[in-house]
Amino acid sequence: MTLRFADQALLRKMIVAGGVMFLVALSMVLFTNNKASAHGYIEGPASRAALCKSGANTNCGQIVYEPQSLEAPKGWPAAGPADGKIASAGGAFPNLDEQSSTRWSKVNLQAGPVTFQWKLTANHATASWKYYITKDGWDQNAPLSRNSFNLTPFCDIPYNGVKPPTNYASSCNLPAKSGYHVILAVWEVADTANAFYNVIDANFGGGTTNPGLGTPTGLAASSVTNTSLTLSWTAVSGATSYEVYRNGALVGTSTTTSFANSGLTAGTSYSFTVKAKNATTTSAASSALTVSTTGGTTTTNPAWSSTAVYLGGAKVSYNGNNYEAKWWTQGETPGSADVWKLIP
Structure with missing residues (x-):
C-alpha cells in the first residue's frame, strides 16, 4: 500500500512527536534519579x-x-x-x-x-x-x-x-x-x-552553646553466639540514652553503654551503628560495626568491581560481606554508599 503525500507528512509528525515525548519522559526519569541520589x-x-x-x-x-x-x-x-x-x-x-x-x-x-x-x-x-x-x-x-x-x-x-x-x-x-x-x-x-x-x-546569649552531641565511638561486640550478641560503646557527654541500629533499622534503645541483641540468624553478617540522644538532640551515627553470628553457612557472591555496572538486585561480595544493589550503580563502594544493602 502506498501512502499519500499528506499521510506521509502526518506520519512523520507523529514519529517526531513520539520521539519528543520519549525524550521528555527519559529526562524526567533521569532527573528523578538525580534528585533521589542524595x-x-x-x-x-x-x-x-x-x-x-x-x-x-x-x-x-x-x-x-x-x-x-x-x-x-x-x-x-x-x-x-x-x-x-x-x-x-x-x-x-x-x-x-x-x-x-x-x-x-x-x-x-x-x-x-x-x-x-x-x-x-x-x-x-x-x-x-x-x-x-x-x-x-x-x-x-x-x-x-x-x-x-x-x-x-x-x-x-x-x-x-x-x-x-x-x-x-x-x-x-x-x-x-x-x-x-x-x-x-x-x-x-x-x-x-x-x-x-x-x-x-x-x-x-541564652546560656552555653549547644553544639549537639558527640558521635559514639568504640563500638564493639562480645558474647557472640548463633542467635545473639552484646554491643558496647564509649559514653557520650550529655547523652541520656542511645539508639541501636541493625542494618539501618532501629532495633532498640539503651540508657547504658551496652545493648544485648537476640533473635539473630546463625552464620549471618549484621551491620550495627549507635546514636546518642538527649531531650533535644540526636547525634550522628557511629562508625558501622559488622558482626557475623556463629554457625550456619554463608554464600560468597562475586567480588565487587569499581568499574563494573550493576543493576538493581545484583549481588556482590566486598570486605568479607555480601551486598545487593538497590538500583543502578557504578563505582560506589559497598558498605559506604546507600545504593548497597547488606545481605546474608
Whole structure:
C-alpha cells in the first residue's frame, strides 16, 4: 500500500512527536534519579526539621518522617526556594514556613567555634557547604525571605566534588549575635541541579552553646553466639540514652553503654551503628560495626568491581560481606554508599 503525500507528512509528525515525548519522559526519569541520589539534614545544633523529628517541635506535618528531604534548586540566594518558602525548601513541607518569635524550639548558641553535624542518609559528590544568618533587627514574625538574611555566608566550605562521609561535620565560627536568629545551612550537591536547605532556630546569649552531641565511638561486640550478641560503646557527654541500629533499622534503645541483641540468624553478617540522644538532640551515627553470628553457612557472591555496572538486585561480595544493589550503580563502594544493602 502506498501512502499519500499528506499521510506521509502526518506520519512523520507523529514519529517526531513520539520521539519528543520519549525524550521528555527519559529526562524526567533521569532527573528523578538525580534528585533521589542524595539526602541529609543537620542533627546538631538541631535544625528545625530535626527538632520536629524528635518531638521538640510540634505540628510540623510530614517532615517528621523525612527531615532529610528538604531539597530545592541550588544557587541561593540568586536561585533556590522562593521567599516565604525557604525553611521548607520550596513549599513541600509548608508547616516549616510558619514563622514567629515563639513558633519554634530554639537551641542555645554563642559567638565562636561551632560544629554543624550533618546526617547524610544518602551522601553524594558535594560542591560546597554554606551557612547564612539573619540580620540584626530582622522581622521575627514575618515569613523568612532573602531580606531576612545577610546574603554573604559567614561560613563557606568548598568541597570540590568529593563525596562526604554520612556523618559529615562543618567547623565554622558564629558571628556575634543577640537574641533569636535563624541560621540557613545550604548543602550544594556537585552533580545535580539541587541543594539541601536546613534552618536552625538559635537563641544567642541564652546560656552555653549547644553544639549537639558527640558521635559514639568504640563500638564493639562480645558474647557472640548463633542467635545473639552484646554491643558496647564509649559514653557520650550529655547523652541520656542511645539508639541501636541493625542494618539501618532501629532495633532498640539503651540508657547504658551496652545493648544485648537476640533473635539473630546463625552464620549471618549484621551491620550495627549507635546514636546518642538527649531531650533535644540526636547525634550522628557511629562508625558501622559488622558482626557475623556463629554457625550456619554463608554464600560468597562475586567480588565487587569499581568499574563494573550493576543493576538493581545484583549481588556482590566486598570486605568479607555480601551486598545487593538497590538500583543502578557504578563505582560506589559497598558498605559506604546507600545504593548497597547488606545481605546474608
